[in-house]
Amino acid sequence: MDTILYYLVPTGLVVGSVLFMEWFATWSHEHIMHGWGWGWHKSHHEPHDDALEKNDLYAVVFAGVAIAMFALGHFFWWPLTWLGLGVTIYGMLYFFFHDGLVHQRWPFKHIPRKGYMKRVYQAHRLHHAVQGKDGCVSFGFVYAQPVDKLLKELEENKRSYDPHALKDEDRPAAH
Template sequence: MSLLPGISLFALTVAAMEGFAYAMHRWVMHGPGWFLHASHHRPRTGAFELNDLYAVIFALPSILLLAGGVRWGWWPGCTWIGAGIAAYGAIYFGFHDWIVHKRLPHRHVARSTYMKRIVQAHRLHHVVETKAGTVSFGFLVAPKPEALKAELKRRERAGMRAPDRG
């Protein structure tokens, strides 16, 4: 496969992964997969949480496609798709785990309108500690915080965490 179609396939895969991540987060992680994801909505003790198994689960198709495309002679597009999935995972880790949840030490302060919006939308997602009633399931494309706050208010703050009195 030539470079331009490969890069296009890679970019389309990264973009499509946001839709996939939204669907998985909304209907699997906050549905039947809550038994793993619930750990992410509680304070973490230690370096890992049960929810981290999702990173392993979602990495498997990327690894399979990369191996198939590079080592096993599958259609060359598999390599580009696998790389796109891996790139989305790396971007997600950088934004979600590193910047938003500060799982690695850093001094980054969100200053751009885009970064502030992502961080605030994700924090509003986490004010709800139950599997239902949550808002904002995507990550790289986030609704306006004002819309999320209005939706939480409309839901009468169902499932919201009690304010921290500490």
């Protein structure tokens, strides 16, 4: 029984922290980044040619939290190490889905044509279909609601948005 718990507890902490991070990232994207933290996040909603944007400071903050969790887990309370690993895994998922797949910040380009990846891609394109910080939809990074629900939400917001945001032939802006 001890052997099972030896693996089960860390696995539960890692998986639980990854799931929590999607919830927290969604919440903070909507309420912090599109709220009082708009000063950093605004750079992500504007066209630019730079490889980095001020919004990337959020990744630095979350990386700092993960590093602190690893250190505190090593020296004081071991579960923090596994929670830090979950935060790090979430950061990698974020980098893959958001920076790579959606915003094409990789040296190669790929627009998904079907399945879940297409839904994530389209949901975040709809997030950027609104000018400014208000009236946006789809604040998650790994989970994406169905596109028809997001379109309905955009219509209900009564804000103008770019109806061409889902056209596959359009490349996402380099932001």
